[in-house]
Amino acid sequence: MKLKKALLAIIATAAVSFTAVAEAATWTQLSPTTSPVNVAGTDVYYSPSPAAEIWYYNANINPQSPANIELEVEDVFGTSVDYVGDCDGDGCSTGSSATGFDTKAGSYTSEVGFNYLAIHFGKGELFFRWDNLINEFSFEGLPKDLSNFRAYTDNPSQVPVPAAAWLLGSALLGFVGYRRRS
Numbered sequence: 001m002k003l004k005k006a007l008l009a010i011i012a013t014a015a016v017s018f019t020a021v022a023e024a025a026t027w028t029q030l031s032p033t034t035s036p037v038n039v040a041g042t043d044v045y046y047s048p049s050p051a052a053e054i055w056y057y058n059a060n061i062n063p064q065s066p067a068n069i070e071l072e073v074e075d076v077f078g079t080s081v082d083y084v085g086d087c088d089g090d091g092c093s094t095g096s097s098a099t100g101f102d103t104k105a106g107s108y109t110s111e112v113g114f115n116y117l118a119i120h121f122g123k124g125e126l127f128f129r130w131d132n133l134i135n136e137f138s139f140e141g142l143p144k145d146l147s148n149f150r151a152y153t154d155n156p157s158q159v160p161v162p163a164a165a166w167l168l169g170s171a172l173l174g175f176v177g178y179r180r181r182s
């Protein structure tokens with residue numbers, strides 16, 4: 001009887017562990033990048049289309065602050081970005097406006113161009129990246145109601161690591177060559 005209880009306890013623990021792993025939050029790159037894009041079994045139409053990249057996260061990012069979402073955008077796209085503006089149900093940052101909160105369709109507009117946009121809805125997040133700056137974005141067909149927008153742009157002041165390495169390497173070679181001449 002004790003062996004049976006022990007086996008049942010092990011099976012129950014394994015089932016709970018497996019469920020936690022199976023339900024772990026994940027980032028998924030969506031394809032195609034032209035409108036519509038399938039998000040959790042729902043076609044989401046967006047403009048401007050096509051986006052260079054679209055990523056879907058099947059859970060909440062907490063906290064939903066612009067700074068925290070900025071870190072996620074940088075991590076997902078592997079680049080440095082600058083905050084442009086945001087809107088949520090409580091209002092918008094200066095120079096931004098939006099519609100569609102608590103609905104499945106809406107828009108975001110910014111006086112400042114952006115090429116990264118994070119859209120939070122239900123327990124999900126969509127990250128968009130465009131090659132060129134845009135000022136307006138619209139969508140319809142989210143699987144859950146819209147909660148907020150967070151917009152960012154490339155950070156040109158950040159020198160990419162490979163470029164910095166080339167600059168440092170060429171400078172060191174220059175010093176070595178100069179030293180040999182002397």
